[in-house]
Amino acid sequence: MTVGLIHYLIVAAILFVLGLIAIISRRNAVGVLIGVELVLNAANLNFVAFSRYAERGIEGQIFVIFIILLAACEVAVALAIVINLFANLGAIDVDRAGRMKR
DSSP, rough: OOOOOOHHHHHHHHOOOHHHHHHHOBBBHHHHHHHHHHHHHHHHHHHHHHHHTTOOOSSSHHHHHHHHHHHHHHHHHHHHHHHHHHHSSSSSSSGGGGGGOO
């Protein structure tokens, strides 16, 4: 059995759906961030899979590097927000973050 493009796309779709479910259903900020990372990894898998089956396949890996950089920046900003939430509210519940409005 050979692994084709459709197999990569199915795995990426499963990762995307699991990430979307985690984003929608979680109240915890860390759970939401994990969901965002799953969605970004699904996009990475799609880029790598399409670049493997294309004639000139280096562009997919370049996009993946940019997405990994974006994810690292997102985690740094999100960690600062989570620390601020915990310092002000004593919990990292996303629903309670609305109380921080002035």
